[in-house]
Amino acid sequence: MLSSAVTRDVNVTFIVTTIVQYAKGAMDFPEDFNQLELLNTQGHLVPHGASSQWTGAKDEEEDMEEDEESHCEEWYLEKEATLKDKPKELILWAAEHNRLPTVHKLLAADPSLVHCCDEDGYTPLHRATYGGHVDVVSALLTAGSKVNPRTIDGWTPLHSACRWSRVTVASFLLQHGAELNAQTNGGLTPLHLAASHTSLTKTDSAHILELLLSQRHLKPGLRSSSGETAAEVARRSGPYHFLFEMVEDCVNVVPIL
Helix, strand or coil: CCCHHHHHHHHHHHHHHHHHHHHHCCCCCCCCCCHHHHHHHHHHHCCCCCCCCCCCCCCHHHHHHHHHHHCCHHHHHHHHHHCCCCHHHHHHHHHHCCCHHHHHHHHHHCHHHHHCCCCCCCCHHHHHHHHCCHHHHHHHHHCCCCCCCCCCCCCCHHHHHHHCCCHHHHHHHHHCCCCCCCCCCCCCCHHHHHHCCCCCCHHHHHHHHHHHHCCCCCCCCCCCCCCCCHHHHHHHHCCCHHHHHHHHHHHHHCCCC
């Protein structure tokens, strides 16, 4: 009989392989294959980051928050020193870790860095967005960053903001022209990701949905490649499906002019 540790490792390998192979198109999946459900139900088994270790029952997002808070200024300075000769890597790292002075310094030396990206297509704006760093987001947009750059999977910064329930950043992006109904390669809109209720902070999960559902040009009926609307995702994934029902009720009582 396999030990729990061996079983765990087998599960992790299967999940990671499944996600990677699907993303690369190396495996054929049925049309109703649901990426979002796989990540929501099994994503906690996937180690986060290149140096991560198995954390058992620890929540991935909680680990990220604790790791972020545990670093002192000296650690950040040492990290910046190791990347000083790699400006593209440094600005991506600085944007993710809210190092605004470093971002300003790098852009002053080379404005084109605002458009760089990693191997997955994540730009400094993506990195700052999913970190929730609105000041860095503002600086990058001011420096000329496009507001809707796409990763290789078709994610815009607004997708990242909604996946991690970064309400302030999402609002800021929308004010600056973020594409509200953008769909990823898998057909997911920002609303789909907000509806999946994956945020550690439940209040933020509700607020990000309220923000999106209040947008005049929202298209809530868009379906993912698995055939689901955001409301259907919310109905099976979290406690806030009633927000969609409230919006539907409001729409139904507004007279058509």
